Amino acid sequence: MKRMEAITAVARVAGDSLLVCNLGFPSRELFSASDRPENFYMMGSMGLCSSIGLGLALARPDRKIISLEGDGAVLMNLGTLATIACTAPANYLLVILDNGSYCSTGCQPTATSLKTDLAEMARGAGVQRVIRVSDTENLIEALGGSGVVLAQVEAGNAEVPVIGLSPKNVTSRFRSAIRLILDSDGDGTAKAIRKISDE
Amino acid sequence: MKPSASLYAGLKHAGIDFVTSVPCVNLGPLMKLISSDTYILHLPVTREEEGVGICAGAWMGGKKPALMMQNSGLGNSINALASLDLLYGVPLLLVISHRGTSGEKISAQVPMGRLTEPLLSAMGIPFIKPSPEDADGAVVEAWRTAEMKGTPVAVLLDLDFWRQE
Numbered sequence: 001m002k003r004m005e006a007i008t009a010v011a012r013v014a015g016d017s018l019l020v021c022n023l024g025f026p027s028r029e030l031f032s033a034s035d036r037p038e039n040f041y042m043m044g045s046m047g048l049c050s051s052i053g054l055g056l057a058l059a060r061p062d063r064k065i066i067s068l069e070g071d072g073a074v075l076m077n078l079g080t081l082a083t084i085a086c087t088a089p090a091n092y093l094l095v096i097l098d099n100g101s102y103c104s105t106g107c108q109p110t111a112t113s114l115k116t117d118l119a120e121m122a123r124g125a126g127v128q129r130v131i132r133v134s135d136t137e138n139l140i141e142a143l144g145g146s147g148v149v150l151a152q153v154e155a156g157n158a159e160v161p162v163i164g165l166s167p168k169n170v171t172s173r174f175r176s177a178i179r180l181i182l183d184s185d186g187d188g189t190a191k192a193i194r195k196i197s198d199e
Numbered sequence: 200m201k202p203s204a205s206l207y208a209g210l211k212h213a214g215i216d217f218v219t220s221v222p223c224v225n226l227g228p229l230m231k232l233i234s235s236d237t238y239i240l241h242l243p244v245t246r247e248e249e250g251v252g253i254c255a256g257a258w259m260g261g262k263k264p265a266l267m268m269q270n271s272g273l274g275n276s277i278n279a280l281a282s283l284d285l286l287y288g289v290p291l292l293l294v295i296s297h298r299g300t301s302g303e304k305i306s307a308q309v310p311m312g313r314l315t316e317p318l319l320s321a322m323g324i325p326f327i328k329p330s331p332e333d334a335d336g337a338v339v340e341a342w343r344t345a346e347m348k349g350t351p352v353a354v355l356l357d358l359d360f361w362r363q364e
Contacts, residue, residue: 020256040259042283043282043286044278044281044282044283044286045248045251045252045278045279045282045283047248047252048248048249048251048252048255048279048283049252050252051249051250051251051252051253051255051256052252052253052255052256052259052283053256054252054253054256055217055252055253055254055255055256055257055258055259055260055262055264056256056257056259056260057256058217058240058242058253058256058257058260059217059256059257059258059259059260059261059262060260060261077246077248077249077252079244079245079246079249080245080249082245083242083244083245083249083253087242167286167287167288168287168288168349170287171259171287171288171289174259175259178259178260178261179261
């Protein structure tokens with residue numbers, strides 16, 4: 001499967017899950033597939049997608065959080081696998097879109113195209129649920145649980161525009177979306193919808 | 200009040216409820232206080248920039264986060280502080296044991312000891328250097344500034360600060 005297909009599949013079934021997406025083309029692909037306030041698009045701090053998602057999951061145990069990270073970025077922050085394993089939030093899923101290359105910078109190969117197996121590394125770090133998928137059907141099925149999903153995707157980027165939002169704009173609407181979701185737990189569903197239409 | 204107790208009081212008065220940390224011997228007693236506080240979620244991390252990312256996520260989820268570390272960890276966090284916190288307007292309280300200052304016995308601490316303040320200044324990250332007597336208020340003020348400006352703010356605690364622990 002292409003990464004764009006994987007991202008589109010996740011976006012299609014995301015519901016009210018919060019999505020945190022790796023920088024570069026993956027975020028552009030998500031923006032293009034389905035822009036929504038519940039998406040956090042990274043534009044810097046490569047390697048920290050999984051960490052941002054973990055912090056969110058710990059802060060909001062009532063919401064499902066899915067991080068869409070790349071193989072190159074996980075290799076940059078391998079300690080994240082240990083921290084995720086040791087905290088193991090039931091509401092947190094790290095999806096590693098593994099194309100064996102740094103495709104936002106010209107598809108230079110990463111270690112996963114040679115010897116390194118990130119699913120085994122996640123298991124070694126202590127993550128209990130690690131699932132490998134290579135098609136959208138199995139990917140969607142794997143989204144229901146927590147832990148780590150290693151999704152094999154083809155190298156390459158979709159032809160998608162840049163994200164038409166400023167970073168601070170991404171932050172403020174993402175935070176508002178989280179607050180609205182919280183409101184809707186009580187009597188706030190209608191209020192939440194009103195707030196969205198006000199913005 | 201002892202240095203750690205004064206810092207802890209500041210964290211409580213500021214409402215900090217989420218802490219990531221990489222240990223330093225000087226931060227040990229404070230980390231113990233935090234770990235036994237059920238109101239604060241304390242998460243040890245593997246590397247300081249990982250802590251920056253986790254704290255950013257926690258803040259977006261409504262928490263008031265702090266990262267505790269040695270100043271060596273500031274070097275490990277520069278890109279994350281710049282291209283996550285500063286770029287996206289994310290507040291963060293940095294509680295930093297400032298090693299490599301006057302009286303330091305380990306020579307390897309000296310380079311980052313000298314670079315800590317210039318690095319923070321170059322990044323436009325405000326910092327404050329309290330005494331144990333005013334650490335409580337300094338922490339409150341640091342978090343208030345962080346929240347107001349949407350930026351990391353550092354509390355720097357050099358070797359002198361810890362002498363009465």
